Amino acid sequence: xxxxxxxxxxxxxxxxPSNNSRLCDPDCSLGEVCDYEIGECIRKxxxxxxxxxxxxxxQVGATGNKITYAGISPSTLDLVAGYITETDRDVKILTKxxxxxxxAMATTATRTTVxxxxxxxxxxxxxxxxxxxxxxxxxxxxxxxxxxxxxxxAYDGADMLFIAFQGTDRKLRVVSSADLTQWxxxxxxxxxxxxxxxxxxxxxxxxxxxxxxGIEPSMVATPDxxxxxxxxxxxxxxxxxxxxxxxxxxxxxxxxTPDASPIAQRGRTGRWSSIGVGPSGRVGxxxxxxxxxTLKYATPSDRxxxxxxxxxxxxxxxxxxxxxxxVGAWAQLAFDARGAPTIVYMNQSSADLRLAQRPQDGAxxxxxxxxxxxxxxxxxxxxxxxxxxxxxxxxxxxxxxIKGSELVEVWE
Amino acid sequence: MKRLLPLMLAATACQDVSIGVGGTQAPVxxxxxxxxxVTPAGLTRLYDVNSSEGFLLSTxxxxxxSTEQTWELGPVESNLPVASRNGTYINDTLRVSTVFDxxxxxxxxxxxxxxxxxxxxxxxxxxxxxxxxxxxxxxGELGSxxxxxxxxxxxxxxxxxxxxxxxxxxxxNGVPLSTRLKDYLQDGLVTSTxxxxxxxxxxxxxxxxxxxxxxRVSVFEHRRGNIGVIVDDSTAAVLSGDGFExxxxxGLLAQRAPCAxxxxxNVADAVATRKILPSKIVSAGAxxxxxxxxxxxxxxxxSLTLSGFVCRxxxxxxxPEENTELFATDDVVLDDLDLGWxxxxxxxxxxxxxxxxxxxxxxPATNDVVLSWDELSLDxxxxxxxxxxxxxxxxxxxxxxxxxQIGGTNTLPLKIDALTINDASITSDWLRTELSPEVVLPWxxxxxxxxxxxxxxxxxxxxxxxxxxxxxVEVRQDDVVLxxxxxx
Numbered sequence: 001x002x003x004x005x006x007x008x009x010x011x012x013x014x015x016x017p018s019n020n021s022r023l024c025d026p027d028c029s030l031g032e033v034c035d036y037e038i039g040e041c042i043r044k045x046x047x048x049x050x051x052x053x054x055x056x057x058x059q060v061g062a063t064g065n066k067i068t069y070a071g072i073s074p075s076t077l078d079l080v081a082g083y084i085t086e087t088d089r090d091v092k093i094l095t096k097x098x099x100x101x102x103x104a105m106a107t108t109a110t111r112t113t114v115x116x117x118x119x120x121x122x123x124x125x126x127x128x129x130x131x132x133x134x135x136x137x138x139x140x141x142x143x144x145x146x147x148x149x150x151x152x153x154a155y156d157g158a159d160m161l162f163i164a165f166q167g168t169d170r171k172l173r174v175v176s177s178a179d180l181t182q183w184x185x186x187x188x189x190x191x192x193x194x195x196x197x198x199x200x201x202x203x204x205x206x207x208x209x210x211x212x213x214g215i216e217p218s219m220v221a222t223p224d225x226x227x228x229x230x231x232x233x234x235x236x237x238x239x240x241x242x243x244x245x246x247x248x249x250x251x252x253x254x255x256x257t258p259d260a261s262p263i264a265q266r267g268r269t270g271r272w273s274s275i276g277v278g279p280s281g282r283v284g285x286x287x288x289x290x291x292x293x294t295l296k297y298a299t300p301s302d303r304x305x306x307x308x309x310x311x312x313x314x315x316x317x318x319x320x321x322x323x324x325x326x327v328g329a330w331a332q333l334a335f336d337a338r339g340a341p342t343i344v345y346m347n348q349s350s351a352d353l354r355l356a357q358r359p360q361d362g363a364x365x366x367x368x369x370x371x372x373x374x375x376x377x378x379x380x381x382x383x384x385x386x387x388x389x390x391x392x393x394x395x396x397x398x399x400x401x402i403k404g405s406e407l408v409e410v411w412e
Numbered sequence: 413m414k415r416l417l418p419l420m421l422a423a424t425a426c427q428d429v430s431i432g433v434g435g436t437q438a439p440v441x442x443x444x445x446x447x448x449x450v451t452p453a454g455l456t457r458l459y460d461v462n463s464s465e466g467f468l469l470s471t472x473x474x475x476x477x478s479t480e481q482t483w484e485l486g487p488v489e490s491n492l493p494v495a496s497r498n499g500t501y502i503n504d505t506l507r508v509s510t511v512f513d514x515x516x517x518x519x520x521x522x523x524x525x526x527x528x529x530x531x532x533x534x535x536x537x538x539x540x541x542x543x544x545x546x547x548x549x550x551x552g553e554l555g556s557x558x559x560x561x562x563x564x565x566x567x568x569x570x571x572x573x574x575x576x577x578x579x580x581x582x583x584x585n586g587v588p589l590s591t592r593l594k595d596y597l598q599d600g601l602v603t604s605t606x607x608x609x610x611x612x613x614x615x616x617x618x619x620x621x622x623x624x625x626x627x628r629v630s631v632f633e634h635r636r637g638n639i640g641v642i643v644d645d646s647t648a649a650v651l652s653g654d655g656f657e658x659x660x661x662x663g664l665l666a667q668r669a670p671c672a673x674x675x676x677x678n679v680a681d682a683v684a685t686r687k688i689l690p691s692k693i694v695s696a697g698a699x700x701x702x703x704x705x706x707x708x709x710x711x712x713x714x715s716l717t718l719s720g721f722v723c724r725x726x727x728x729x730x731x732p733e734e735n736t737e738l739f740a741t742d743d744v745v746l747d748d749l750d751l752g753w754x755x756x757x758x759x760x761x762x763x764x765x766x767x768x769x770x771x772x773x774x775x776p777a778t779n780d781v782v783l784s785w786d787e788l789s790l791d792x793x794x795x796x797x798x799x800x801x802x803x804x805x806x807x808x809x810x811x812x813x814x815x816x817q818i819g820g821t822n823t824l825p826l827k828i829d830a831l832t833i834n835d836a837s838i839t840s841d842w843l844r845t846e847l848s849p850e851v852v853l854p855w856x857x858x859x860x861x862x863x864x865x866x867x868x869x870x871x872x873x874x875x876x877x878x879x880x881x882x883x884x885v886e887v888r889q890d891d892v893v894l895x896x897x898x899x900x
Contacts, residue, residue: 322670329799349801396753398844
């Protein structure tokens with residue numbers, strides 16, 4: 001405390017506002033800086049991000065015919081975003097974070113929104129159209145909410161933005177807005193018995209860390225409403241929430257395959273879920289069966305679900321031993337123009353980026369390795385456009401220390 | 413079928429093993445792969461185990477006619493506390509003496525007249541009791557050869573509660589009821605002793621011959637193993653002055669799991685177990701000795717490897733804090749490998765795959781066992797950015813010196829006395845530079861030790877609900893003998 005006067009004196013001597021300066025009141029919002037000459041907040045000019053794009057928390061989305069990228073530089077904690085092509089990029093530093101955060105991206109034909117979680121557990125937004133600069137905002141609602149790092153976002157057909165997230169109470173909620181200023185919070189899943197009658201026993205609830213419902217949510221807009229897939233971490237189930245107007249209904253899609261042994265009496269599945277909708281309106285969910293280390297794909301069929309194994313992870317090694325790799329982390333699903341479901345994911349045993357596609361209904365899944373140079377597969381992402389496919393991922397370069405995060409781009 | 417379970421479960425030390433029926437070609441048994449020796453005193457202990465609630469006196473109803481009345485004695489079902497049992501081998505038979513302190517037996521008597529029924533109770537107290545039975549062995553089963561000798565001390569008979577008859581009342585032959593009661597119990601004790609002396613020692617011990625298949629249950633299909641097992645008791649057991657001796661054959665037929673090395677099991681010469689000296693059992697304070705031949709142990713290790721039991725993986729739904737097969741990341745000391753930036757989570761999981769079959773070497777001089785494993789592969793997984801990824805692959809040859817630990821109840825822990833590592837190599841995408849052997853070997857040794865130290869606590873291969881203590885373990889040239897004692 002004895003040092004406080006000294007510090008204040010130094011600040012007065014070297015501080016930014018001059019004697020003629022005028023402080024901004026109220027404080028400037030996200031994306032603004034105070035112009036001390038006039039005492040007003042003005043749009044903060046965004047710096048161009050130089051150097052190779054980082055792959056941490058990377059997101060891509062298509063806005064019309066443009067592809068938007070967002071990521072975080074782990075060394076500077078800069079959140080960077082902008083348009084990219086195979087040969088060119090226009091990426092700016094949106095803001096500096098206080099620590100690494102997951103990101104979400106939601107796009108329409110004309111709008112891109114990047115979402116992240118602030119230190120106050122409220123979501124932040126940066127939105128732009130091809131013709132405008134980035135506009136920033138905070139998701140504030142009359143209903144108090146507290147988000148966690150498990151969240152996702154999507155626009156519906158009426159350009160209403162939905163952010164689905166697991167709250168600190170371990171329940172799945174949605175906050176939504178049509179104008180990005182007025183927000184409504186709704187409870188989607190409190191972990192109770194699902195509509196299809198499957199429940200997670202009360203004595204299991206709350207026993208896992210992390211736990212609860214809403215782990216790694218993924219959301220898509222369908223003509224019938226918003227669909228959210230996510231894991232129930234307490235029971236290791238894959239769940240699906242569907243909205244019809246303001247009402248949400250929840251089904252348990254997959255409880256995993258239990259085993260006869262005492263150590264695996266219940267399956268453990270539903271991690272890394274990614275939901276997508278094809279041109280015909282058909283919805284699919286890619287996810288990892290955590291216990292088996294396999295990649296799965298589920299499609300709704302009436303009130304049930306068809307579940308198939310996309311990649312079981314079996315490989316023959318050089319000694320003709322059958323090797324079981326663990327696959328399916330960071331699964332991302334998209335449908336190509338023909339409606340073929342395509343999934344990118346990580347082979348965790350070899351740290352490779354893989355792609356699986358089922359060319360047509362009834363055909364078997366075909367898998368291939370997209371990138372195997374170094375440690376790739378983290379933060380995998382995929383978009384299918386009329387021009388082709390872009391697969392992205394983070395490559396870790398451990399020798400570079402904390403800076404060792406590169407973006408892997410595979411354009412096809 | 414359940415009878416083989418303990419033997420094989422003991423060998424695997426796995427929670428994820430199940431017993432199944434059929435599906436496996438019957439293997440050829442190695443003769444004398446298992447040997448059981450029970451001392452005469454140990455046999456009396458087995459009788460104690462067999463009748464842990466006491467000596468069961470079971471007498472049928474007996475009708476006696478008196479003037480104008482019918483007396484219906486019994487039936488009696490009563491567990492009598494045994495003071496001691498002794499076994500001595502005399503004249504080619506085992507004499508088992510069961511000694512009681514004062515015996516108190518209540519006998520119900522229904523007193524019937526033409527139009528009435530009265531239920532009375534009489535208590536018969538003997539000052540002492542001794543049951544001597546001569547025991548022979550036939551087809552693996554012990555039993556008395558002739559009517560046991562029942563010697564009872566002075567009897568006191570008293571009526572319990574009100575009743576119209578007294579002990580002094582006589583039947584139509586003039587024999588007092590008191591005499592009838594004593595004779596009734598005497599006869600009952602003879603019959604019950606004959607019943608109590610019938611015992612199959614192998615059944616009581618919990619090691620019984622049968623045929624079965626044993627499967628390892630794994631959520632990973634390629635690790636599902638299957639072993640056909642036969643324990644053959646066609647060689648006649650022997651009862652002698654040394655006690656009970658049985659020699660069992662053991663056959664194992666492994667169905668290769670895809671994760672196992674693509675090699676055939678070695679056709680090792682079958683080595684028979686050798687005689688277990690009763691004096692060793694006595695000096696160990698044990699009831700019995702159970703030996704496993706060197707070739708049976710070798711074959712067992714190979715079969716478990718070939719059938720996938722040794723492939724350990726990530727197929728575990730337990731929470732980390734419940735899972736004893738996880739290592740703390742700090743214990744693995746990844747820093748020693750000078751890996752690059754590696755923000756790894758708190759737990760490391762190991763995936764093991766054998767590249768070759770193990771070799772079991774018995775070392776009588778040091779009373780330990782060396783388990784050698786070439787081309788053992790350990791993949792260590794840790795959580796990076798919330799993703800379980802392979803961090804390091806270790807391939808090495810390991811030679812573990814295992815010392816059996818005594819004092820365990822119903823388990824046989826093996827302590828790793830020494831661990832030698834050869835030809836260790838480490839591959840990892842996280843490595844900054846190539847590692848020198850000076851770095852690799854100590855790290856590999858520590859990691860293998862971490863992995864193995866949790867793998868060698870085996871349940872005793874006995875199907876018994878009794879507490880069995882390992883009093884001693886003797887590693888001999890051709891077999892390993894466990895000296896076991898049933899709880900006092």
